[in-house]
Every structure is written in structure tokens, then in C-alpha cells.
Amino acid sequence: MGQAPVPAPRRAYDLYTLDTVRTPPLTAGRVHLTPLAETDAAEMAEVLAGDALYTFIGGSAPTLEQLRHRYARQAAGSPDPRQEWHNWIIRTTAGGRAVGYVQATVTENGGRAEIAWVVGLAWQGRGYAAESARAMVAWLRSRGIVEIVAHIHPDHTASAAVARRVGLEPTDEFHHGERLWRAPLPPDAA
Numbered sequence: 001m002g003q004a005p006v007p008a009p010r011r012a013y014d015l016y017t018l019d020t021v022r023t024p025p026l027t028a029g030r031v032h033l034t035p036l037a038e039t040d041a042a043e044m045a046e047v048l049a050g051d052a053l054y055t056f057i058g059g060s061a062p063t064l065e066q067l068r069h070r071y072a073r074q075a076a077g078s079p080d081p082r083q084e085w086h087n088w089i090i091r092t093t094a095g096g097r098a099v100g101y102v103q104a105t106v107t108e109n110g111g112r113a114e115i116a117w118v119v120g121l122a123w124q125g126r127g128y129a130a131e132s133a134r135a136m137v138a139w140l141r142s143r144g145i146v147e148i149v150a151h152i153h154p155d156h157t158a159s160a161a162v163a164r165r166v167g168l169e170p171t172d173e174f175h176h177g178e179r180l181w182r183a184p185l186p187p188d189a190a
């Protein structure tokens, strides 16, 4: 049997071809993260219902039609080749039902990722957001992305707890009333 070829070492500028990085399915503990598709809209319209979901992020529950359009756009990927959009539906491994989503927007030539998470009201408090965010961050880190950030309303205890769980720390920077959380840079990336 032939030996598997040894991959050539990658140079920093080889790492990211931003417009060609596909969103992979990810699995972690009790959740599967499946790349979002337009066909998820009907199921997700139920998950994203309820005004309380929008207390800290603003906006309101999308209609099915709005969600179909949004998902078609998101699944097509960023029209700006300098950005990557990665959107995953959070599904339970037991049963496969959709319970929320996580997303990452990669910019700065693959140097920075902004992340976010939403879990439907009926499924909150079961660790789904933390588990999903951890899997997403592990994938981002496996690609060598060191700067990982999130913007979180200062009163949003649950979201802050998710950020802490994935290794982000609060900063003193605010944008539009939301605090910037950031993963500490490794010493060799500072």
C-alpha cells in the first residue's frame, strides 16, 4: 500500500482564499452544526419566533418570506470577496431538530472573525449555544484565525457567559452600545 502524500507546509499567504472557503458541517457533543440553506427557513421561522429573543439584539421575529430571502442570500456567501460568511443551523444530534444558529464573518485576509449565536426560546439554558460556539471557534482556530471577537449588549448575561465559555474576554470598547469581547492573542501573534 502506498504511503499517503505528505502535504507541503503552508505559507501564511496560502492559508486563505477568502471566497472559496466552504462552510463545513461540524459536530460537537449534543449538536450538529449544518451549513445553513434556504430550505432551513420554514423550520427556523418557528425557532426564531418570540419577541423576547430580540431584547438585546434588536429587530423582531422574521416572517417565513423574509427568512427565505435572508437564507438564500446568506447561503450564496458574501458578495465581497474580502469577506467570508459562515452560517450554521444548530441541530440536536438526538432527533436533528433545529434549535438555533451560529455565525462567523471572516475578514482581514482571514485574520479576524466576528462571531454570534442565537438559540430559540424553547431550547435555551441547555448548553446548546456554548457547545455550538465552541465547535465554531475550534474550526476558526484550526484555520489559524487568531483574532476572534463578538459584540454583546452589556446587560446580556447569557451571551456573556457563552463568550466566556469560548475563551473571549470583555474589553472596554463599545460599538453601538455593545461591548466588544475578544479572544486574547497568543504571544507570538501580538
Ligand SMILES: CC(C)(COP(=O)(O)OP(=O)(O)OC[C@H]1O[C@@H](n2cnc3c(N)ncnc32)[C@H](O)[C@@H]1OP(=O)(O)O)[C@@H](O)C(=O)NCCC(=O)NCCS
Pocket: 052, 053, 054, 056, 057, 116, 117, 118, 119, 120, 123, 124, 125, 126, 127, 128, 129, 130, 131, 150, 151, 152, 156, 157, 158, 159, 161, 162, 165
Ligand atoms: C445568548 C443565547 C444564545 C444563549 O443560548 P443558550 O443555549 O441558552 O446558552 P447555554 O445554555 O449554552 O448557556 C450558556 C451560559 O449562559 C448561561 N445562561 C443561559 N441562560 C441564561 C439566562 N437567562 N440568564 C443568565 N445566564 C444564562 C448559562 O448558565 C451558561 O453559563 P455557564 O456556561 O456559566 O453555565 C440565547 O440566550 C439567545 O439566543 N438569546 C437571544 C439572541 C441573542 O441575544 N444572541 C446573542 C447575540 S451576541
